[in-house]
Amino acid sequence: MRTSRPRHRRGWLAAPLALALALGLAPMASAGTANAASPPRPTGAAPTDAGTGSGSADAHVRRSPLPVSERAPLPSSREELRRDYDRPDDARSRVAPSMRASAAAPCAVGDFTSRTGSALVQQIRASTTDCVNTLFSLAGSDAAQAFREAQMTSVAYGLRDDAATYDGTNRTGTAQLVLYLRAGYYVQWNHPATVGAYGPGLRTAIRAGLDTFFANGRSGNVSDANGEVLAEAVTLIDSAEENARYLYVVKRLLTGYDSSYDSSWWMLNAVNNVYTVLFRGHQVPEFVSTVSADPSVLDTLYAFASGRRSLLGTDRGYLVSNAGRELGRFLQHTALRSKTRPLVRGLLDLSAITGPTAALWVGVAEMTDHYDKAECAYYGTCDLQRRLAAEVLPITFTCGSTIRVRAQQMTSAQLDWACASMRNQDAYFHSVAADTGPVANDRNTTIEVVVFDSSADYQTYGGPMFGIDTNNGGMYLEGDPAAAGNQARFIAYEAEWLRPTFEIWNLNHEYTHYLDGRFNLYGDFTANIATPTIWWIEGFAEYVSYSYRELTYGAAITEAGKKTYSLRTLFDTTYNHDTNRVYRWGYLAVRYMLQSHRGDVTTLLGHYRAGNWNAARTLLTGTIGSRYDTDWYAWLGACAAGNCGGTTNPPANECTGGDVRTLGRNCQRSNLQATTGNLSYLYLQVPAGTARLTITSSGGTGDADLYYSPSGWATTTSYTHRSVTSGNGETITIDNPAPGYHYVSLHARQAFSGVTVKSEY
CATH class of the missing domain: 2.60.120.380 (Jelly Rolls)
Known part of the structure; x- marks a missing residue:
């Protein structure tokens, strides 16, 4: 992922960290012997003896980010996957089995917009969760018809009636009702003028629905069947801004958690979702006043974090570190500091900056640094970024005049390998880009490569040290390339799941972002994406990464067979689209254009290098537009069948x-x-x-x-x-x-x- 600054998008909360060439050409005269025609400047003829010839070879981990600026309802579970940029495709995906992406369920928007009252409720209950998930993207008249207040009120009362006889399973479609309500709040937040205002009538109804659900003893069943419904219901608390009213649910789940929850992903997710209620509750005045009047939730958080430290270092450690973070977040309220400070200090004393308890210590320290920095001496967290750098990144290694590596733990051989991989990539990049040097006003002459020892370490330290969102597979921070003293860097980590094979996840992808920004894209990242350029930015990074390493991008080739997108559609890709479109389809679009229409790419890069974004946009949408569609779809079919053509490597x-x-x-x-x-x-x-x-x-x-x-x-x-x-x-x-x-x-x-x-x- 490429960005000029940390990106905190609305609704990105407590997410898991999923489980990111030399160009050859040939010989000449006999080596080791001097030729008669020596170059004009050498101090002497080439030596005939080369010497001895012995030439020495010199987790699922989840964390809540810092506060976001807007309080939007959370997107759907599937929509939340969009933040997982640059991640590997493996079993570490955060999606629970019952919610994994599958063939799209038949789902007609008209089934919901044409019904009201009990008929609407019955339609929702009879639909699948996959179907209801698609409603998060509604806009225009569909959004108004589906989610106007009268519709939402009917569904909220439908939830009340359903919850009264809830049996601890989703047999009657309880999860679909909850998800529909979440979708309504989400769409109304994004399109208030279209959907219309929500008033006290809906608030009364949603309270009735949630009150009834949480009062039903079966809502506490420890099982996957209940956990799926419960996890969504806890998130609905926040969507409806009822964070204060349901603090008892937060305390109930944290107090009730025990090892029986560990066999159910959904129950763990339900517990983790209480941190969403807390994290975003600070933006609801009633929440703050309620906690001020009864701060017992602070004691609950402290008891959970201190009493379950044995989970740290396991795949459930995020529950503990998130508890510490959310306790520390209450330091932002002056009225609560006298209560919060000693509890926060207690958690810091029970953990350490490195080792198995680091996620707790660092998470809590980050909150003190953000909300109560003046008291850093009391907490022992002064100069936090420098301390973290000294403790966590002790290795500094220079790869040459342009690359410096800072690492948590790498051997000399691993450092040499990483440096060679990037240095050798330079030549391949330039052969494909066919650039003539850096774009104007680009002073990013060096790149700093930060490598954490694992994905968990990246999650723990990346945010506090560099102010980034770590719900991804690595991040390139360009900064302002025209500013004197600006330091371009990317932050990455070792793919610990591949050990004993050593690999820095997305190393070549992120390094391509640096080269692309320096040699192909004028200005900073904000300027680069003023018009839709993500198809190129991420697609080109994927293309260079895979083709330079001579790897087959199997997931993209599989997508090619689906022929999902026209080329013209892909030119409109933004980061709001899913990762499949951003990365795999971006790769396909870039590869096709480089192989089949190199002249257009040359013209396009001429515009990009001059910062002429409007001209580039006109070229893509007007001059090219849909003119290559027939050939594009034919190429996709051939590619899916195993004939994608040779990767672009202009012969010298x-x-x-x-x-x-x-x-x-x-x-x-x-x-x-x-x-x-x-x-x-x-x-x-x-x-x-x-x-x-x-x-x-x-x-x-x-x-x-x-x-x-x-x-x-x-x-x-x-x-x-x-x-x-x-x-x-x-x-x-x-x-x-x-x-x-x-x-x-x-x-x-x-x-x-x-x-x-x-x-x-």
Whole structure:
């Protein structure tokens, strides 16, 4: 995900953290021997002896974010999945089995807009939850007909009548009634003029419905069957802004939780949803006055967090850390501080900044830092961001002139691997983007890569340290690229579920965001998305990540067979659309355009690089529009059948010139070879004003390392830059190289042949 600043979207609460090339071209004269025609500037002929040839190789975790600026009702369960950008597709998905995405249930909006009173209630009860979920997206006359106050009042009284005989299951469609009411509040919030105001009549009805449900003893059954209904009902408390009236439900669930809940995802979700009621209750005046009059909920939160610390470090630890956060959030109210402060201090004393209790300590410390910073000495949380950085990110590693890694825990080999992966990606990116250098006024000359040790660590520390939402698979923070001293960075984490294989989740995706923002997109992120560009921003990041690593994007190819979207529709994609459209379909659209209409992409990037967003939009919606639809759908069908075409990798020309050692602008020398311990020498002349010189090696057999010198033949003992990873995929990047001759060599750590060296500037 790419953003210029932390993004807290309405309704993003207590979400789980789910469970984120060298270009090769060929050889020349015999390596390790001096040729008669030496370059004009070397201090001497290429040495005939390369030396020894031994060349050394230098959770489901959920957290509530900081307060949002608007108090909108929560979206549907399926809608909440939209925040899960950049996540892996695996069994760690937050969706409970009964709510997992499936084939769309038959659902006609007219079934709801054409009915009133008891007929409407019966229609809702007879529908599926999947069907009712789709109503969260209603607008216009449909929204008004479905959710005007009279309709909502009928459904609320329908819930009352149903709840009176509720048997602890969803046999009579109780969950659908609750979900319909949630949808109504959500749509009315977003379209108040269309739906109309909600008044005291609905409030009386919704209280009757919720009172009856929570008074029914079966609403406390510990089971999946009840948990699904209960979890939605708890969220409805907040949707209806009845946070104060149902504080007893909050206390009941927190006090009643025990190990019997642990076998039911839905019961755990019901408990966790009480934090939504608390988190958003602070924006309801009646809630604050009610807690001030009876602050016993604070004692309940403290008892839960302190008494269940053994859950920390398990897949249920989020229940404890969220309790601590919501206790700490009450520090914002002066009247409650004398009660809250010692309880908060007590939780800090019972936990630590690192280790198994870190999620609790950090969550509570973040609240003190946000709401009661002046008393930091009392809490022991002064200078929180610096302390966290010192404790959690002790490793700093420089990959070269443009990349710095800060890590929680990485070995030297892992650091080398990550650096090589990003450095080598540079050449691939530039070959696809075909850029001529950074866009105007972009000073993001370096990128800081922050790597946490696991997804849980990212959840625990990412927000407090960098002010980001961590309900995602990583985030790139561009800042203002024109501002002096601005530091571009992305925050990522090791994919612990892949161990013992080491992988930084979404490393190449997020690094593409940095390169794309620097070389393709003028201005900051806000300017970049002034018109719909997300299809490119996320689709291109997916495309480069997968194609550079030569991986098949199976999930996207499966989507291709469905032919869900026209190309024209995808040009309108925003972050409000689901992740499937943003990422998989973005990838498909970008891949198709690069492979089939490269000229259009070149024109488009010309507009993007100049910041001419309106011209780019006209090109996409007018000039291109639907003109490629027939070919697009044919390509999707072929792709789904296994023939997507080759990924875009514009071939470089072979360098010209009689001296086979000479490189040039955007060309390559192929079939290079050398025996163990020897070198293959190359050189090139760079003109004045060159912003960046990139040298890459790839292909062939054996193990060749790449060396560079700006002043004479590059050897293993005379160089300024080198790339010495295992294999032949090496990259060296020189920013602002001096005009004149530059020297490159391939050193045979093991005998190599068929290797290509490419120069780009």
